[in-house]
Amino acid sequence: MTAKQRVIRVSTEQPTYAVTVLGTEISIDVNGFIPRGATSFDVRGTSGLRVYVIYNPKLVTKPIGAVRWPLNSEVEVIVASNDPSSVVNDNKVRVSYYGPTGETLIANAWLYLTCMAISLDADTSRTGVVESTANNKTKWTWGPHGEGAILLVNCDRDGPSSGNLDNAYPSVRSYEDLQDMSLMILSTQGPAGVFDSHKLLLHISMFDAGKVRVFHVNGNTSLSSYEHVLGSDKLSYAVKRSDGKARHSFFVEGLAFPDADFAGLVSLNATLLEQPSQDLPATPVFTDTVVFRVAPWLMTPNTLKPVEMFVCSIVRGQNTNQKFLEAIKILAKEANCKLTICPEVENRGDRWIQDEMEFGYVEAPHKSFPVVFDSPRNRGLKEFPFKMILGPDFGYVTREPKNGRISSLDSFGNLDISPPVTVKGKEYPLGRILIGSSFPGSGTRRMAKVVRDFLYAQKVQSPVELYSDWLTVGHVDEFLTFVPAPDRKGFRLLLASPLACLKLFKEKQKEGYGGAALFEGLGRVGRITLDEILADEYLRSDSRYVQSCIDWNRNILKRELGLSERDIVDIPQLFTLEHSSATALFPDMVNMLVLGKRLGIPKPFGPIIHGRCCLEEEVCRLLEPLGLTCTFIDDFFSYHVLSGEVHCGTNVCREPFSFHWWNILP
Template sequence: MRRRAANLVHVFFTMTTKQRVVRVSAEQPSYVVCVLGTEISIDVHGSVPKGATSFDIRGTSGLRVTVIYNPKLTMPLESTTRWPLDSDVEVVVALNGPSSAVNDNKVRVSYYGPTGETLIANALLYITCMAISLDADTSRTGVVESNAINKTKWTWGPNGEGAVLLVNCDRDGPSSGNMDNAYPYVRSHSDLQDLSLLILNTHGPAGVFDNHKLVLHISMFDAARVRVFHAGDSASLSNYEHVLGSDRLSYTVGRTDGKGQHTFYAEGLAFPDADFKGLVSLHTTLLEHSSQNSPATPVFTDTVVFRVAPWIMTPNTQKPLEIFVCSIERGLNTNEKFLEAVKVLAEKANCKLTICPEVENRGDRWIQDEMEFGYVEAPHKSFPVVFDSPRNRGLKEFPFKRILGPDFGYVTREPKNGRVSSLDSFGNLDISPPVTVKGKAYPLGRILIGSSFPGSGSRKMVKIVRDFLYAQRVQPPIELYSDWLTVGHVDEFLSFVPAPDRKGFRLLLASPAACLKLFKEKQKEGYGNAALFEGLGRLGRITLNKLLADKLVHSDSKFVQSCIDWNRSILKRELGLSERDIIDIPQLFTLEGSTATALFPDMVNMIVLGKHLGIPKPFGPIVHGQCCLEENVRSLLEPLGLACTFIDDFFSYHILSGEIHCGTNVCREAFSFHWWNIMP
């Protein structure tokens, strides 16, 4: 067979087949093991018999022998299949299938003298072909694909390829103890479902393993991030042998005769982070022992690359599944009535309600600040994962002790020095619904975190948490300015609610300007003596006339509005929003020193349960028997099909510098969109 120069160039630039160079000698036969799918490049020049000037080559029927040459420089000798030895000729042998016996394929290289008639010598090469393939679900269908191509690369997008590995961070084993991946053994049969299947297929004669061995191995860099178990012959948990991990970099696979299959399970140990891009590689290598006294040399390596599934947040627009809230029974600021209102709202939204008792929350009611719910997903499995904040107050133990469990994972990040600020609480962590910005799609939304004003050098979320959020890649974070608030959380000035039109949601922003405008309108209508905080008893009422005459109210509002407008510009730019996508919710703040707090219950700090909204009752001025703030908010949100329920949280949350969103938390349904289809 001949290939012309044009084909030669084409072949070398498109061929992905691996090659192994083999030297032949006329003095003694050569023996080689080759893996199906690779080629043997035969060195016909390295050991040429004396007097030889040309050669020809022939192989048995199980082989494909190809001679590659440049016809401008080399031609076969006239009327023969012989080739001059002083030319640039390459011989490549490929195999059609696995061998049925050792050395059942043969190549003969015949060397001839100057006349072309005299056979000087023959060089024999005996070839045994093995089929070896390390396979995983690289097509992301939930099924392991045999002999897949492009296993060594991981690509994003709907046409991408590459296997997915879950961090096994739930607890399917005994109810006490750590996450499953803290243990170097399979804890239960349910635990296996969280691992990624890896199959090593072999086909060929067992005699190959007389002087070869097959090894599964991992690099020292990846070993701390993945663990591998080898499944034994029975279903007993004790038959799942821990073979790879931080203390085991290689494992010799047992020999097989004919078709053999070894089943492995890979377990993720670490999420993507600042020092880990999320990719791990597992390899199988066929090693040859040429003699008992020499080290083994590699013959063939197959590699599968996994990407560790990221932790994914869920926005308000996702279906609510379970509400979490704390019970506070002692002290002046009990929340019994608040709990009753939340129970009613949960029933309307057909949502499960879990109440954390005071013995577990230890007087800490701010359950939103303690944790954030998300999930992990692979083609074969998905489960929710709670992200525990580093704030470490009364609820410190709740996520680990009460939420971690079967098919419910746990992750946390804490600074080594233990220093945290209010901005490290997860009321300062939010997520937008899916958006498209200038043609760039963010089908899982974008994370929002509050930070300090550029150049101010004030409070920021700790680096270890920020690094973790950025490293997940699928929900690129946006940093907002929240340090102007006393508490400093983004949920104090923004929220998202579902909508039936446009982008499928509206962004709600707290607005002092909208509030002052509303109050001035009511004053002009003759309701200047209507007052805030009417009926709260121990709290003094403030009339609209008095409020609007207060210069500090106007100056504070101007400052706060400028801070919110700065964030408004960022959100419009980074989320691709227009003014029609934003609703201004009337809200006043007052400065205490250099930072702001809500004057009356902060209505954007709400709980969103589908179309049902639990909104802090603002206790605004009563006009025509109705709170004008509530009426205004209803007029803005009810046309979107939303049901507004105003809940009294004044003494149980508001005067303690928080509201409904701060005091509740919601686990939501995962996205139907698969994160690996993103183009980051």
């Protein structure tokens, strides 16, 4: 599709010479230098050109017979080339001026045109292949029929293992590094003589320059031949002239994820400049532009297949976790999931690996790789994500508050995501991020603004804020999780429920088991009978309060995730209030590990009835019909008494979605 490019003025006093670009049009100003006595004109072009006249039929009458157009501002001559020129000035346009009778030729004006083919191209069709036929490269559109190129933040480390992220260096460090970049091709075709008075410039705006880096392949394909040509300190690059048909390959890497101050769109431009003399500034003739969108960081829900699980080993001190580790090893083997154990020399006594990081990924049509998001909590595991997870095809990103102020809500046990949902007809095929926050009008703890801004800026997993500040630790994984299901929406939302727990205990009491007790056989922990629990007015009051907090979130989740009560399973759980905030009385069963259909659930040490824990029996009754296998893991002294559970002490990297994020209609 052609588009009007510029106006060229012609004169009867001397020929006019111009360069045009294939696929564009020029408008010839025939009224600028009208010879004396002329009242009409006609126009002819050589066979390589398309010449036609645009006019306003309300003001101008189209000539009949001999084509003589009136010299009128409502008449416009348009010229476009059919093919690139083979030599300079091989196309001609003649404008002939006539007197009042239309028979007397007064003068001719000549225009000599040279046509160049110039195209800046990327994978705007999102097929993984760069095509030179794209029409709309200057706009980026969403959806399955959308167009626009995609750029990955080159945040892995394919180079030396002791280095920084690949995009921290203004050089190509390995051939694998190139695979994380997006190919962009600048093609030219036409006579080399054009570049005696013209030059071709690749350039970027100062506002976009800090977000990308561009390398040009010069000469051979050795790593040293990849020249850094655009970036924060390089706003333009003069492409070296070449004879005839040329194809320049560029590789573009992202330096920054979308964020509060960056919408994610970047424009790269190729401009043909006319510079007939070194003493005069150059003027633009033609610009081709490609718009890239930087791929967002994407989270993965429990319903996606686990690839690798991470857990810490704690061997020193009173609360070692070796028994816990043995149970995790068995579960990982049964789930056919790779297990990586972070030794104490690396975790420095910090067992809360869920709080330290969140696994996600980035995706472009040509490449995808996992990316770990490192939380700003900065405790013993602070160095682990960067030192031990960042590597070839495994990226890293973090956000740190400038003032250094963080709270427990900045740990990533307070960050979760739903499976795909549809809400009032709007689809969220990549799920919705869940963030724990403070209740409206109360509390001061909130996730750090830089982290929240980052999550919101990714755009495709529209966050939902919940109320978690009522908890002592304050994490959403203390009262909710998602498990896969074979029916309905493909999952169930599990919510901790004090009322469901009290109801269960009352039923067991009526059956005559009021003397059955929590924490039987734990030794160091005093047993509490069902009769004592149900007679405790403070516990009942605490339970009503906690249930009201969970119900507040229940309503938000139903509204924002499009859920009904049939999509929710209430898991019996009691909490107690300490200094106006809640802590799980017994191991918090919703704080579980989900590995496909296998669940690693904190062993609750509930009342033993007929040789079986009634809490475990109830959870199995609720979840096993969904095809899930429940394994109860003893985390009491290794995690529970330290205010955490199985989910807090594990982390899982999962397969990416099969749905491509760019097909979303946000």
